[in-house]
Amino acid sequence: MIQKSRRPVFLDITRIHLPVTAVISITHRITGILFFLLIPVLIYMFDLSLSSQHGFDSVMSVTHHWVAKLTLVVVLWGFAHHFFAGIRYLLIDIDIAVGRESSRVTAWCVVAGGIIVLFGSAVLLL
């Protein structure tokens, strides 16, 4: 007969606290999957912009609608996150900011860089 494990289970999602470095790691993954899915969209827009004057105009006017603007701002934020986190990983590869404290500082820099791009693009586009 299978007995229930007596080991304590602590899976209260509201009380598990991920360190900022772990948050950066998982958002790098999530944004990566998102951009993988956006590759055909990117190529489609590239194709459209080079197909005709009309196509070029429709790509340039994609930001006229507020839903498109909002989407673009979120995509740019995700991109900044992936970009800055990627640079952070490249620095870690060459042994820069590997320690516990310094890696947390650079992780916060990634968050800050993302927020700067978020607000910057929001101000420019919205």
Added chain:
Amino acid sequence: MSRRSYGLRAWILQRLSAVYMAVYILYFIFHVTVQPPQSYDDWRAWISGPVVSITTALFFVAVLIHAWVGIRDVVMDYIKPLAVRFSLLSLIGLMLLACGFWVVKILLQVYQ
């Protein structure tokens, strides 16, 4: 590549493509900020220039390599049944390959 360094090639390709894309994207943003293409002809002429068309083609190669290595890591981490994993990776590989041919077609048409 020897058996002992299995995975090293993917690791290096992911980093090389990342650095290349970062440089290209910064250059692209710099160009469209300083000299935004005013018209379709402007944009087309810029893309079809000898340096830009080759660096743009290489950019898309880097995108596809980077995406392949990254998404393969994700699939291998979360999809355990071998048949599902194999099918999914095959589909993704085909899709990325199709995207590559699509870019080749676009860049060749720019010259017509």
